[in-house]
Amino acid sequence: MQITKPINYLGTLLSLIASSSVWGSDLLEHYRSELIDNPAGVYESIDHVFFITEAECIEEKRSAGSLESKKAQAHFYQLLAQEVEKRVLSIEPSEWESLPIFEEIQYRQKAQRLKQSRVHYQLLSDSNLDNCVRRQVRASSIEAFNSQHITISNKDVAPLVGEAIAELVADKDYDKLAQQLNSPSLPEVSELYRALIQGEVTASNNDLADAVVGMDQYDINGVLSTAKLLGGRTLASSDKANPQASEHWLIKAESLFERGQSPVQIKRYLTLSLNADPRNANAWKTLSNLMRTIGQDDALWTARQYFLASGGSLNAWVYLYSALEVAHPDQANQLLKLLKQVANEWPLSHWEQNQIKG
Numbered sequence: 416m417q418i419t420k421p422i423n424y425l426g427t428l429l430s431l432i433a434s435s436s437v438w439g440s441d442l443l444e445h446y447r448s449e450l451i452d453n454p455a456g457v458y459e460s461i462d463h464v465f466f467i468t469e470a471e472c473i474e475e476k477r478s479a480g481s482l483e484s485k486k487a488q489a490h491f492y493q494l495l496a497q498e499v500e501k502r503v504l505s506i507e508p509s510e511w512e513s514l515p516i517f518e519e520i521q522y523r524q525k526a527q528r529l530k531q532s533r534v535h536y537q538l539l540s541d542s543n544l545d546n547c548v549r550r551q552v553r554a555s556s557i558e559a560f561n562s563q564h565i566t567i568s569n570k571d572v573a574p575l576v577g578e579a580i581a582e583l584v585a586d587k588d589y590d591k592l593a594q595q596l597n598s599p600s601l602p603e604v605s606e607l608y609r610a611l612i613q614g615e616v617t618a619s620n621n622d623l624a625d626a627v628v629g630m631d632q633y634d635i636n637g638v639l640s641t642a643k644l645l646g647g648r649t650l651a652s653s654d655k656a657n658p659q660a661s662e663h664w665l666i667k668a669e670s671l672f673e674r675g676q677s678p679v680q681i682k683r684y685l686t687l688s689l690n691a692d693p694r695n696a697n698a699w700k701t702l703s704n705l706m707r708t709i710g711q712d713d714a715l716w717t718a719r720q721y722f723l724a725s726g727g728s729l730n731a732w733v734y735l736y737s738a739l740e741v742a743h744p745d746q747a748n749q750l751l752k753l754l755k756q757v758a759n760e761w762p763l764s765h766w767e768q769n770q771i772k773g
Contacts, residue, residue, distance in 0.1 A: 442554045443539045457494055463554045464498060466491050472547035483549035484541060491553055499532050500525060502560040506567045510752065511576055516595035520575045521567070528565045535559050577756030584729055584761070592727065601749040603739065604732070607722050610648050633686040638693045647716030650723035651693045661692035668701055678709050696724035703734045714738040729757050733767040
């Protein structure tokens with residue numbers, strides 16, 4: 416589901432009630448004496464807000480009719496929603512303001528909260544002008560706005576941040592994720608989503624062929640060397656993948672890992688697994704887990720590779736967070752805040768949930 420939407424003014428304004436107030440004739444008289452020569456717009460006068468809207472004829476005819484009247488009414492709804500937002504809504508400072516996605520969240524929250532408003536208005540005039548123009552005049556008392564107040568708090572925004580991110584990840588909308596999560600306080604995540612847009616790189620790439628040498632005799636195709644050389648920021652690939660062989664070596668590695676045996680042998684099996692198929696996300700996940708315990712210098716680039724191989728899965732965010740805790744603690748702290756919100760929107764494992772409880 417796409418989350419970039421303007422506020423649904425029509426849906427919002429179904430809850431804004433037209434009234435038949437006794438002061439209608441006085442307001443109409445004031446409009447005729449003070450505002451009738453004003454262009455279309457919104458005017459504040461005598462403790463009221465006047466809305467003047469116009470619609471020109473769509474086709475050539477002698478005078479405006481019901482179609483133009485509906486257009487003028489639709490424009491009024493837009494203006495009224497804007498005034499309600501300006502006069503009724505207030506937004507508390509939020510820790511999410513540094514993320515571009517915050518603007519998206521504001522759209523959602525505003526639309527939801529505006530539906531709670533009840534602003535009475537009166538239609539004062541609906542008449543034709545020269546040159547085939549329909550003009551409508553409506554008014555609302557300022558007290559109708561002041562009598563209600565809606566505040567959007569950080570507490571309101573936080574769960575919507577998690578919901579929006581989870582939707583984008585589920586849709587694999589890497590372009591929007593890269594844009595909406597771009598922040599000076601957390602560049603890591605947006606950079607990795609940009610890398611997913613750019614694609615893979617192989618060890619046989621002409622720019623890398625001379626620089627890449629297998630890490631050891633098990634890094635047959637130089638997959639790990641390529642990934643490490645690029646800091647894990649580009650998904651390493653292979654000209655010939657063998658998923659079946661990759662799973663064979665991964666099963667052997669996981670068996671030893673679960674029993675806490677022979678980290679050296681586990682790494683050999685995982686190296687063979689990833690050389691057989693660099694797209695094996697579970698092999699990168701296990702390698703990232705292993706590197707956090709035996710070689711922190713390799714923890715971050717392997718976590719990045721898991722992130723890329725998983726397609727930016729929110730599960731991989733947890734492994735990235737764990738690696739960033741040592742390498743970039745400030746970024747880790749920002750990522751943890753996001754993870755705590757998306758945890759309710761994504762099926763994280765028991766281990767992954769435990770990592771973000773702190």
